Structure formats: structure tokens, C-alpha cells
Amino acid sequence: MRAKLFVVLESVFLGLGALILTPSANPKPAAKVTAPPSSVPQTSYSAYPGHQKPLAVWECTTSWYGEDFNGQLTANGETYDMYADTAAHPTLPLGSIVRVVNTKNHRSQVVRINDRGPYVEGRELDVSYAVARSLGFDGRGLAKVRLELLKVPSRRPPGHRN
Secondary structure (H helix, E strand, C coil): CCCHHHHHHHHHHHHHHHHCCCCCCCCCCCCCCCCCCCCCCCCHHHHHCCCCCCCCEEEEEEECCCCCCCCEEEECCCCCCCCEEEEECCCCCCCCEEEEEEEECCCCCEEEEECCCCCCCCCCCEEEEHHHHHHCCCCCCCCEEEEEEHHHHHHCCCCCCC
């Protein structure tokens, strides 16, 4: 009886030890801010002068806006041009420069944030029609993208006048 109990306890402890030492079959999901996978060709940051690496990197869902808004004023007072390399983001400072990388085909485009939006839950970026076309998702309307914040505009000193 004692030997049987010893075998059972030994099996339990060996099983628990194996569970602790074995890597999980369901790893925890990666954080929202991630580095590009090693299988993806690394982006050359020298394409944007003055910045060797992005200030921040994260993934989000993006959409595009075009003809219905073309010619209307953007949040920074410019006239929206659906063929310009611009985008709308709800919180990034206007004038920020962001590289948008389509995670499916790895096409990228550098854009300037000049508007606010999108105003649809689950989306974090609205790009112009031209950017969506260049990234290859103008037909689908939505894409999973990696955002690389390259530049944030400097703030004007207090009391600065135009």
C-alpha cells in the first residue's frame, strides 16, 4: 500500500514538473507594440532623413477616405486632397510623420498626419485614397498595418505668434 502511494505521488510530482518545464502550446499574445518579424525584410530608415529608427511602433486597423471628403477642410486647416500622402489619426499630434506598412504585402508609405479620425470603433487610422492604393488595400477598404512614428512636430514656445 505504501509503495503504491509512493508511485502515485511520484507520478503526480513528475507530471507537474513536466508541465512547468514544457513551453506552453498557447503562448501569450504579443504586446501591441512589436518589432517587425525576422522573416519580414527590415525597413531602411535612411529613407526618412534624420531618423534611424522609429520613435514608436504599433499595429492597428486602418481604412481610407476619398472622394466624399475631397476638397473639405482637415483638422489642421488644410484642404483635403485624396491624392496626397496624408492620414487622419485621433490622437497623434497634427504634423506627425508616420510610416504605414501593410502587414499582408509589406508595402509601405510615409504619410503626414493632418486630420482627426477615424470615427469608427476598432479603427485607428484613416489614410488618403492614394495611400490606400499604394499600400494595396483600396479595393478591400480595410487593412491591418504597422505604424512607425518617425517624427513628432516640435511645439512652439509659449507666446509664439504666427
